[in-house]
Amino acid sequence: MQNKNLEFKVGVFVAIGLLVLGFMILKLGNREFKETYKIIGLFDYTGGVVKGGPVRCAGVEVGKVVDLILVTEGLANDEVSHVEVVMDIADGVILRDDARVSIQSYGILGEKHIEFTPAEKIDPAAKILKPGDKIKGINPVVLDDLAKEGQEIFKSLRGAAKAIEKVLSDQNVDNISETISNTKNLTADMKVFINRLDNLVANNAEDVTTLISRLSDGSAKFKETLDNLDSILVSVKEGRGTAGKLVVDPELYNELTALIKDLRKYGIFYKGKGQNTSRSKHIKGYDSGDEDKDMGINRGFIR
């Protein structure tokens, strides 16, 4: 009985120990995917992906990297042309060849993993990746390159900062502040001026309205006058009325010319020398081009 008790204790101890061990083995074990197929990703730079590293599709773990192959074929001297990343993908995970395949960091320690980002819209034309298919990956940014670029950016930023500093020398700052204060004064003056203008308009608003209405009356009348004048001119042009006839009708001119000829013929203009000197002078002026204004007008009209 004593011995049985002893054996029971040891048995319980071992059994529980083995149970705990089994539990831990199951928990700590790498979650393997039972049925898998292989896909090969082509990269120029893998940035530290390791064998056994995770492969994620849209962030969900769907497989792991099983091999990294340096491909040398086609190049002399065994130069490395690119890297083939062989991945085991769980069966049932359908990946199309329009997915973005990139290398990304994940986790606290920033380990690299392969990330499949499916295209935004499912394109039925895109080929479903079959076991052994190769897909071109997007190379990760080389951190050193990024650092170099960043350095250059900082350099140019520094230059810009220096230039700004130069522009903002003490004197320039004084000038700028002076300009600003001047502008301020100007604005204040403008304000006063606008206020005054405002007052002026407000106080004389009635007068201005009257003025404007009168002006508009006046312009109406003026228009009427113009219309009248226009109609007169039209009449004249058409040869209506005395003035029209005078202007347009050649008959009157002919009559007048004939009359004057007749008058000359019969010497009516030259009735007596002493009697009508002023008139003879006028006629003389007509002949010799005298500059008498009245006669000038007459002359032009007669002709």
Added chain:
Amino acid sequence: MKIKADVFIIIGSKIVKLLKQLGEATLMLVDTIWCMFTSPPRRDIIITQMKEIGVMSLPVVLLTGMFTGMVLAVQSYYQLYQLSMETSIGILVGLSMTNELGPVLTGLMVAGRVGASMAAELGTMKVTEQIDALETLATSPIKYLVVPRFIACVLLVPILTVYSIFIGIVGGYIIGVKLMGINATFFIKNMLDYTDNFDLANGIIKAFFFAIIVAITGCYKGFSASGGAEGVGKVTTQAVVVACISILISDFFLSIILF
């Protein structure tokens, strides 16, 4: 000139003694393994030793494992909190318990508890000439006394280590999640992500070697006892010290080899 020669003699004799002891212990190990397969001891003797070594050591192993896991979590929390990485306490506790602290602490505890008792027991038998009596009766003391202890140790120290690892992680979980308020899911997920069966196997392999060291050191030191009660006390102390030092030194080399 005479003093100088004495110094060399002292150093030389120490080294020769060390090597002699190491050789004798190794021979004893070989002998034990040979006996284990050629003439296995009776089952009830092994069971008794198993109870003594495994079951009775469980409380102390659980206690040390638990508090080690807890103190790991507490100490690392304040450091990792400053980096806002407190969820990685799970990784720290999981990795260090499986790889190092589980097996080493179990080894040390077993060396202190079991190694000492072996050395004292066998040492007393040696000084009271019971071992000589066994030899006169044509019974191999190795077969009758060492092999059961060796088998019990080798079988049960790894299991004790499993207990220690498990309870250490539980302790870390209690402190991290219940006391420090770390998200339980992240604690467990990070621990499982970074700790795998390789780490567990690592710890168990170490525990296996530590078990051999404890058993052989305890038995060898007990057999080498001489004189009276004083001699027994001396070998007991030596057994514990040598076993502990050997465990720590071999842990270093095992870590290098296993990684």
